Amino acid sequence: MTYDLVIAVDWSARAKPGPKAPTKDSIFICAGRPGEITHPVYCRTRMDAMAHIYTLLDAALAAKERVFLGFDFAFGYPDGFAETLTGQRGALAVWDWLAERVFDAPDNANNRFEVAAEMNRACSGVGPFWGCPAQVDLPDLPAKGTARHGHGMAERRRVEANIRSAQPAWKLFTTGSVGSQSLLGLPRLAALRARYGDDLSVWPLQSGWQAPKAAITVAEIYPSMLAPSDPGALASEYPGAGYDILDAAQVRWVVEAILTAQANGTLEGWFHGEGDPAEEGWIFGANAARAPVAPPLKNDCFALPPGVHWTPVDEALDHLRDGLSRVVAAEVVELERSLGRVLAQDIVALRDNPPTANAAVDGYGFAHASGALRMPLVDGRAAAGVPYEGIVPPGHAVRILTGAPVPAGVDTIVMQEDVALDAGALHLSALPKPGANTRRAGEDQKAGAPIFDAGHVVRAPDLATLSALGHGSVPVWRRLRVGVLSTGDELAAPGAAVAPAQIYDANGPMLRGLIAGWGMEAVHLGRAPDDRDALRTLLNDAASRCDAILTSGGASGGDEDHMSALLTAEGQHTLWRIAVKPGRPLALGLWQGVPLFGLPGNPVAAFVTAAIFARPALAVLAGAGWRTPRPTSLPAQFTKGKKAGRREFLRAKITPQGVEAYSSEGSGRVSGLSWADALIDLPSDALEIQRGDMVRVLPYDALLRL
DSSP, X not given: OOOSEEEEEEOOOOSSOOOSSOOSSSEEEEEEETTEEOOOEEESSXXXXXXXXXXXXXXXXXXXXXXXXXXXXXXXXXXXXXXXXXXXXXXXXHHHHHHHHOOBOTTSOBOHHHHHHHHHHTSSSBOSOBOOOTTOOOTTSOSSGGGOBSOOOOSSOHHHHHSTTOOOTTBOSSTTOOHHHHHXXXXXXXXXXXHHGGGEEEETXXXXXXXXXXXXXXXXXXXXXXXXXXXXXXXXXXXXXXXXXXXXXXXXXXXXXXXXXXXXXXXXXXXXXXXXXXXXXXXXXXXXXXOOOOOOOOTTTTOOOTTOOSBOHHHHHHHHHHHOOOOOOEEEEEGGGOTTOBBSSOEEOSSOBSSSOEESSSEEEEOGGGOOSEEEEEEEEEBTTBOOOSBOOTTOEEEEOXXXXXXXTOOEEEEGGGEEEETTEEEESSOOOTTTTEEOTTSSBOTTOEEEOTTOBOOHHHHHHHHHTTOSEEEXXXXXXXXXXEEOTTEEOTTSOOOTTOEEOXXXXXXXXXXXXXXXXXXXXXXXXSOHXXXXXXXXXXXXXXXXEEEESOOSSSTXXXXXXXXXHHSEEEEEEBSEESOOEEEEEEETTEEEEEEOSSHHHHHHHIIIIIHHHHHHHTTSOOOOOOOEEEEBSSOEEEOSSSEEEEEEEEETTEEEEOSOOXXXXXXXXXXXXXXXXXXXXXXXXXXXXXXXXXXXXXXXXX
16 A cells, blocks of 8 residues: 555634634644655635645546545544434444534534534433533533433444543533534535545545555544654754644644655554444554653652662562553564564454365365265365355265365365265265364454454464464564663673783673563663763763663662762662662662663672563563563472572572572672573572472573563
């Protein structure tokens, strides 16, 4: 699907012409082509707006161009309303009903409240429409939503439940109302349909969940759903162009977003939706378009309760879970690029699987009710991808191969091994059961059935499921960008020439590897010397291009612990002393609004704290939700005495007999990380572990991926 021209319209229900100077809550129209987007046009009346739209469309049709035209108001109402009002299912019936009754003068004078009252009278009870100015006295139109009752209509369409900020179309007046725009916009869309006929298709009311083939596609849009991370950037980039007015900026966002999705090949995913498309309609891209960036984290998201000195591991994890939220936006990617990505929305089946009843074996098909032990064969056969086009007469059979659609007139298949052929006829020793060897249409999944919840991490088997159920692209959260910074004068790049007092940076490669294994994007921030100004510069750079930062070293309170000191002086910082071994000090805070995890400098402690604390916290930031590893219990192949106080994580190796502990608990023994394939998780209680005692084990497989 390729559009030559994209038009976005921010509609208005003003009762008078807008002022001469552009202002908010007015009509703005933006048009753009690949590589060229014009500044929005301000229209004082709805008649002026339609005249401008007609000019754009007429020129595009004359040039044989394809056009996308989006309007920012609801195209339909909750399920059941159209039939209640018009006696017909389908939103287009409401359009035509409104077109016969709505009066909308050249100066914007209109009768929308009177029409809404008439619509309410078609429903039982009071409502569902509500809201009007104080001077309007219509008994059938309540001024407040709380006055409605018994009208039998849902408050929101299915798509509005998916977008929390979307408002229901029943509200006609006061802050946040959008219903009046639909009442005055849908008759204008009915006029568009009448003017352009088959050259125009309304998505998805006419085309379903497919890209329309008509030259003009008209669709419902929701501009704020496409808000960029910096909504004010347009006003700075184009001073004086009117982008300081939100309505003008929003239509530009829509045009840019659609042209961008078209250029990168992901626009197909914008045509996905749920439910009956002809009844309620859908917001274009609501299942695929980039969602707004989550609100920033609170400055106190890492704060501990007053007076806390040593924090148990479980309490620390609970505190992290409660204080964090997603920080990335969504994007649509092609199916094969979704491996390892986090789904941004619930995913449903777009088609039945299998789409038609089909054969489970190679054999012969017939109608069981009229089947005999001898049946003549019809000419031709049914094969996968090459169906039998005719109808198999009663008492006849047809050759059918595995996976072939079951022909009309067939409901049962006999395996080829169980028959004999003679003179063009099929001979059976016995009839199989009715429906034998057939797969029912949709027996795996029905169209609309839920497949995956938002937050699911896509695995290779999931690609088969998504593909089979109609998805060529899926909405996912953008990969979390996690910067990794190692600190300390003593560090050198791996493999570099080193002085006797230097050591190689083991944490940087390890942490970047962990991040990549978690499906996130690792950003190499280098190594910071023990210099506060240099560290500040590196952190400023990290905050400009990362969603989160992992540092190692300098997290405690010593003379050279500049990370902790800098966070305390210039960021938001909490030094967590966690009752854990190895580890203890974690410097957690925000740097210019970006969450920062200051891990210990010792590689073993850095690995343990990253796996136990950073992994689930980063998963929340990445949109995957809180994810803790699934433990297993194994018999100990070691003995150990442990004092009460700290929860301990021992490097371990899983064997056929149970689990072994590494020979040394010294956190300087880096090679023990590679020897191990698991961590033994010992509680904070005092213990005396004997061989054969069951211990809690966290396999690396559970720690090295989400």
